[in-house]
Amino acid sequence: MSSSAVRDLVVGLFVVAGLAAIGYLSVQVGGLNYKGEGGLVLVAHFDDIGGLTGRAPVSVAGVTVGQVKAIQLDDLLRAEVTLDLDPGLELPTDTSVAIRTAGILGDQFLALEPGAEEEFLRSGDEIAYTEDALSLERLIGKFVNNAGLE
Amino acid sequence: MKAPAIESVGARSTLAVMKLGTFAVLGGRIVRAAVMRPYRVRRQLDEIFDAGVRSLVIVCLSGATVGASLSLLGYGTLSRFGAEGFLGALVGHALVRELGPVLTGLLVTGRAASAMAAEIASMVQTEQLDGLRMMSIDPIDYVVTPKALAMIFVMPLLYALFVAVALYGAFAVGVDLLGVDGGQFLTSLENALDFGDHVLQGLVKSLVFGVLVGLVAAYRGYTSEPTSVGVSAATTGTVVTASVCILIFNYIITALWGV
Incomplete structure (x- = not known):
């Protein structure tokens, strides 16, 4: 893998981890749910x-x-x-x-x-x-x- | 007729308005460069790596220690009233709404925004931006915009990671060290916090701080004097202005959101 591909992978992991943390805060801690009507x-x-x-x-x-x-x-x-x-x-x-x-x-x-x-x-x-x-x-x-x- | 005192007031006012105008124009040019072609995806990814991934260790480390010390502090007071069960609620409120966005903003300002301003300022000093202009590449589009956008993009992500790690740190100290019941900790945490009132507020704050920090660093770097003093002034100015802006805007958003 070239160095820029490694970097892209790391950035991707960072973004996924950040989104997962947002999801955790919203759904688990914040109690957001999509039960609908x-x-x-x-x-x-x-x-x-x-x-x-x-x-x-x-x-x-x-x-x-x-x-x-x-x-x-x-x-x-x-x-x-x-x-x-x-x-x-x-x-x-x-x-x-x-x-x-x-x-x-x-x-x-x-x-x-x-x-x-x-x-x-x-x-x-x-x-x-x-x-x-x-x-x-x-x-x-x-x-x-x-x-x-x- | 001469009135030097009044003259200096006038000159200072004009200068302040001029600076504000330059700031707004720069902001407008960044927005335009962001929405118009060419989209510099590779530059953008590199900047996200610099601003986000490189801030990750310091943000997580700070989060863990802040959460842990908050847990110790809260336990000392709550246990006097036999209310250790509310430790999760206390820690969660403090972290999600106030400490999370503010501390993440300050940490990113110190780690990434100062570097961003210094880099742009030294490019001004060594006439690299002029070099880009000679090749008819807009330095705002190529250098400044990817940096500012990266700051806006990574701030909410770093905020969420900070809070998640801090909650884990608080849990580790409160439950494993001090002996609060784990289920009670999590239940009070989850019952006390609401998405719309708390988590969304934290996310909006971190996004606003990202915009502030990104624009301040871009402005300070781009308008710096082309001297070595100019580079250091741009770096210092970024940290001071951005930090004060974060604290002021934090109060305003908290007040507007309602308690």
Whole structure:
């Protein structure tokens, strides 16, 4: 091999390694994915979502099956949360969803609890049964007020 | 009527605007030479080898040590609160968004951009660029443009390699040396970082820094005085100007991107 061919090879290796590093950062670390629009998209309404944020994980029995795609305010001034779940997931129509916290100081996530109906939720459906975020401040407030009444 | 103080202000302002104008014209000529024929592929590959491959060792070595020391530093503070599990998130945030692009930019400035400016400046001094002009070869097209383009091209690649090696260094120190759980480290790293908010920001930063460094080095070298002092002034000026530009633009991009 001539010296310029060796040099070309080294440049090629460098470029491939650089692109691989970009790919690693984007896909593995950055969580970029090309699932497309094929996922199961569900909507849920809450009175109070607490500190829930976009990209928060959604789990069934503790297993992550998707993430929060969008959070916005609906016409009735409630929080409308859009969930993007794995396409093959079969959730009964009476499934409920609750906002939970991982540990005491951890991030908030959505926990799905499957119901017992025979039919399954399809993309675009709404989860009717929702449970708001547990607000520690509100709980303490209630406790203090009740204690004061007695 | 004479007002020497005001005269000198005027002269300095004119000079500053003239320099900015020359810089912009040079940038325009580089862009034109890049998009118009002839495409000098061989020259381009050689310059990518010089700017990219030759910077690889220093970039990877720096990445590994920066990641490792960041891991030590973060562990000391986080372990006080029993939050070692978040070490990956801390290291990842710092490296991907700020330290990665800035340190890569500064390292490439010191290693490759200074050499690029010195080379062009010494070609000015020894009248090699005039020689090219006599053979009706545009020195911007043949000498300057491949160097500037190589700088722009290799910067994102070196950034990604820097961060990947730094994350590995942080993992090695945090997990193997300090005993943080490996799975916890990777999970917190991957959960904390988002492509659009963090990785893309780092890539855009490194690309902008590549443009800055390439243009500054080209300008300093091409407009240098044809003396040996001119060569050293071009080299020093490149490192100083490019480094300060990197730091200023880093702040601007971070601020515009939102936290």
